[in-house]
Amino acid sequence: MFKHMCVVRSKLMQTVLRLLLLATWPCHACATQHDIVVETSIALPCIAQWNISSANLHNVAYRWTHEHKVTNWIYKRTTNMADTQIPVSNSTCAFMEYDTVVKVPQSFVDFIPSRVTETHVHKQVCANSNVLIERVRFSKLLCIKSFTITLQSTIDNDHQRVDFSATSDMPLPWFTKPLKQIIFGHVKDSILEYTQLLANSLCA
Numbered sequence: 001m002f003k004h005m006c007v008v009r010s011k012l013m014q015t016v017l018r019l020l021l022l023a024t025w026p027c028h029a030c031a032t033q034h035d036i037v038v039e040t041s042i043a044l045p046c047i048a049q050w051n052i053s054s055a056n057l058h059n060v061a062y063r064w065t066h067e068h069k070v071t072n073w074i075y076k077r078t079t080n081m082a083d084t085q086i087p088v089s090n091s092t093c094a095f096m097e098y099d100t101v102v103k104v105p106q107s108f109v110d111f112i113p114s115r116v117t118e119t120h121v122h123k124q125v126c127a128n129s130n131v132l133i134e135r136v137r138f139s140k141l142l143c144i145k146s147f148t149i150t151l152q153s154t155i156d157n158d159h160q161r162v163d164f165s166a167t168s169d170m171p172l173p174w175f176t177k178p179l180k181q182i183i184f185g186h187v188k189d190s191i192l193e194y195t196q197l198l199a200n201s202l203c204a
Contacts (some may be wrong), residue, residue, distance in 0.1 A: 036184050047157050048162070060201055065102070066103065075094060076095045099119070102138070131155075132198075134150070163166045
């Protein structure tokens with residue numbers, strides 16, 4: 001009887017171990033699928049390196065709003081990567097916060113009286129001479145409480161171009177689901193516009 005119980009217990013432990021292995025085994029097919037993915041390359045007319053000064057990033061932010069207001073600008077610089085958890089070696093990092101407005105997609109004009117809506121932006125940026133990674137969080141938006149864009153930008157001076165790769169996840173409320181593709185398309189276009197502004201800032 002005791003021997004039988006030991007065999008049953010042993011088989012039970014083996015089953016549990018197999019289940020744990022399956023639960024923790026890396027699954028490449030289960031990789032995170034982002035709502036929005038944007039990849040593009042832009043030619044550069046100069047040999048470039050990243051400039052994350054307050055003045056330069058403020059100028060890019062201002063142009064991204066189509067020259068609407070950028071208020072309550074806060075900028076803090078650091079060389080401690082642990083502050084941001086952004087993996088860029090030999091980098092300098094910066095934190096920014098500001099209030100501004102974003103353009104409302106044309107499809108929303110019937111529901112929102114203004115062509116723009118206010119938002120609060122919180123941004124973390126880390127860069128060395130060639131690689132820049134930034135995480136931008138938009139909050140206090142109408143309909144969508146908040147969402148984040150992560151952008152990696154890599155300067156390739158050998159080929160005189162800069163390569164961009166951006167992802168974003170945007171939890172949409174149920175009543176906006178019929179307009180999901182329009183919203184995602186609007187954000188993609190906005191990211192592409194931002195990458196052009198960043199590229200322009202390199203050779204200004």
